[in-house]
Amino acid sequence: MPSTVEELSPNRVRLTVEVPFAELKPSLDKAYKSIAEQVTIPGFRKGKVPPMVIDQRFGRGMVLQEAINDALPGLYTKAVQEASITPLGQPEVEVTKLEDGDLIEFTAEVDVRPEFDLPDFSSVAVEVEPLDVSEELVEQQLQTLRERFGSLIDVERAAGEGDVVTLDLVATKDGETLEDAQAEGITYKVGAGGMLDGLDDALTGLSAGESKEFTSTLVGGAARGTEADIRVTVSKVQEQELPEIDDDFAQMVSEFDTAEQLRGDVVSRLTNMARLDQAAKARDAVLEAIVADLDVSLPEGLRTDELAARRTQIEQQLAQAGLSLEQYLQESEEAEEAETPEEFWAEVEVRGEAALKAQLLLDKVADDREIGVEQEDLTQHIFRKAQQSNTSPEQEMQHMMEHNHLPEWMTEIRRGKALALIVESATVTDTAGEKVELANLGNDGSITEPAADEPAGAESPDSPDSPDSPDSPDSPASPASATETESR
Template sequence: MPSTVEQLTPSRVKITVEVPFTELKPSMDKAYRDIAKQVNIPGFRRGKVPPMVIDQRFGRGAIIEQALNDALPRFYGDAVSENKLTPLAQPEVEVTRLEDGDLIEFTAEVDVRPEFDLPDFSLLSATVDAAEVDEAEIDDRLETLRQRFGSRIAVERPAADGDVVTIDLVATRDGESLEDATAEGIDYTIGSGGMLDGLDDAVIGLSAGESAEFTSTLVGGPLKDTDADIKVTVSKVQEEELPALDDEFAQQASEFDTYDEMRADFAESLLRLARLDQASKARDAVLEDLIAKVAVEVPENLRESDLAARKESITNQLSSANLTLAQYLEDTEEAESEEEFWEDLEKRSADALLAQIILDKVAEERGLSVDQNDLTQHIIRKAQQEGSTPQQVADHLQEHPHHIDEYMQEIRRGKALALIVESATVTDTDGNPVDLANLQADGTLATPGESAESEEAGEPEEIAASETVGSEASDLVEPETAEGDDAGEDDDSK
């Protein structure tokens, strides 16, 4: 099956393929069989209609067209392998010559991975913040644990700072009640903030059954940012009794015998989380350095389609949340303007595609592979991230088998990035080297001899060193969606 390749641009080629008509025979036979099973023709049993009769009834051209639809992907794939090309998108195929019984010729224009050289990974470098634990952070985690083991006692006195009050809220504007800003039976800890400005001052000094009024700005719901008159009524005042931070509390709340041991375990857990965050930032920084050192352009068609998909996804999410982009930016302060937001999205899209191209080449040149265990572990982590079960993720893959290839590609890219980061020089802001030798494909840090199961941060139990690093680099190595794929039917890869 002879084929030629014409280089249209550094990242786009035109493949011309000639196929002897005899190569189409298996697909022709299949087309005849399929049609024979679907039609009822007098004098013939279903599935036993001769090809000649089918040609007379439907025309041979229709049979050839169906056979070509079946065979062209295979012919195209053979030509890609023969010419050692790496397509980055779906091809634009055109049959340019068709001689029944003799020859088929077709062309396929497609964006391919351009040729480029990879830098020496040992020359890559990054600087990240030192992994440190603030004593105040340990105190905060211990205080949270202390509150979990505390108790509340109803008191017959005016509410004071730190008390838990059960309150009813009624909001009005110009004397008319605002139904969307009315709530009953809310437990609120005085001094905790986060509800309404002026609420603390209003409830302090109130006893059960007493009310107060104040003016505030609503902070949520359809009436957000609306000024309203608020009436708060206290129905219960409770005083929190917290256990002392001593050895007895350590024995009650943890596996440790002394408070000092429990505090030291908290410090170790938080330090490990700090190291995970440090590894995440190192991963991002090394990848950025790599991208800056590789001279390659992402195909324009690929950039445009990826950016359009990202914009559509964001627009749909905002619509589902009944938010405009301006409201979202005001809430999150992610960007100063809509223009800046879209410009940043465009850059992140281009960087993500460039990272994918580079990491795919690294994985190919280094012969990185993915086995069943890799896939199993990836499924388990996906389930943890999505709050589902591994079986649910596996069932999803059975329904959408093309996602298996996406998962495999994601794992392979993760392995490539881990290899690159391990070779790079990473130091912290104090000038100390950061050891990332145990960085895994999924962004975890594995310490030999320790469990890979993650514990909840802040608990007295030890947090495993293989806990997943939440990293922006994950956005740069996500699997791209091929053109023509059912990208909109679920959202598990973005």
């Protein structure tokens, strides 16, 4: 199958491919069979209409068009392999010549991976913060455990900080009750915050059956952002009685016999989680350092598509959350660096370009080092996705097959392996000068949980490598997100 490659720019080529007509025969036969099964012609059984009759009734052109559409993906893939190019994105294909019975010629314009030199990864050095498991953090975890196994006791007194109250809320605006701003029977811990500004102050000092009014800005529903008059009524006040951390408590909530052993386990788990967080930051820092110095120009089509996809995803997330971008920038701690929509989109563009460069880097490393994907790699990947999505491996496997995600997941695994190879070559120290051992960095670039048994009822801190928060538009701020592709 003769083909030529014309360089349109450093990042884009045009393939011109000539296909002998004989190579189209399987697709032609398939097209005739498909049409014969769909049409009804007197004198012929369904599916048994001869090709000559189909040509006479419907025209040879329709058959050729269906056959060519069927054959082009395979012909294009074959031409790409013969030309030894690495396409990026979808090609623009045009049939330029069709000589029935002789040959077909088509062109395919496509962005290709630019040529660039890989840096010496062993020369990369980055710093991360040292492990920090403070006594305060240990006490917080133990306090959380106490609260989970504590009990609530009704009290006949005014509510104070730390008490749990059952309350009703009614919001009004100019004397009119707001339908979407009413709630009954809410259980709330005084001092917890996170509901309405001013609520904690209003509740403090109220006993069961008492009410108080205050003004606040609504944070949800159709009237979100509206300043309204709030009337809160307390129907019950309860005091939380917490168990002491002693040997009996340790035996009740865990497999340990003593409080000292329970505390030691909490310290161990927090240390493991801190190490996990440190490894994730080290991985990201190495990749970010390399990408920052990488001299590579991005294909404009690829860049445009990536930024458009990111913008669409963010706008959809904001719409689902019922937020405007301006509201998100005001309320989100993650958006502190951007004060205006223009600054926010500029940051998104910078992150998008960094992620694309990271993808090009990892793909080139994977190709140059001939990194492959084994069945065990795919199995581990599926198990990891199941853990992140809180599903079963069987469900993830079915999802992969139904949506044809195998190529995407294979790409994720190859990039992850390339990332692990890069990080392994780099030097990572903490700010105290100690070398960081990346024991939790998997050979696919992922950060894995340390092997540790969790005591019954104990709460683990949030994993730093957990899936992106749904209420954080464009949360993958690091090019390390290049190891994964959106597949749902």
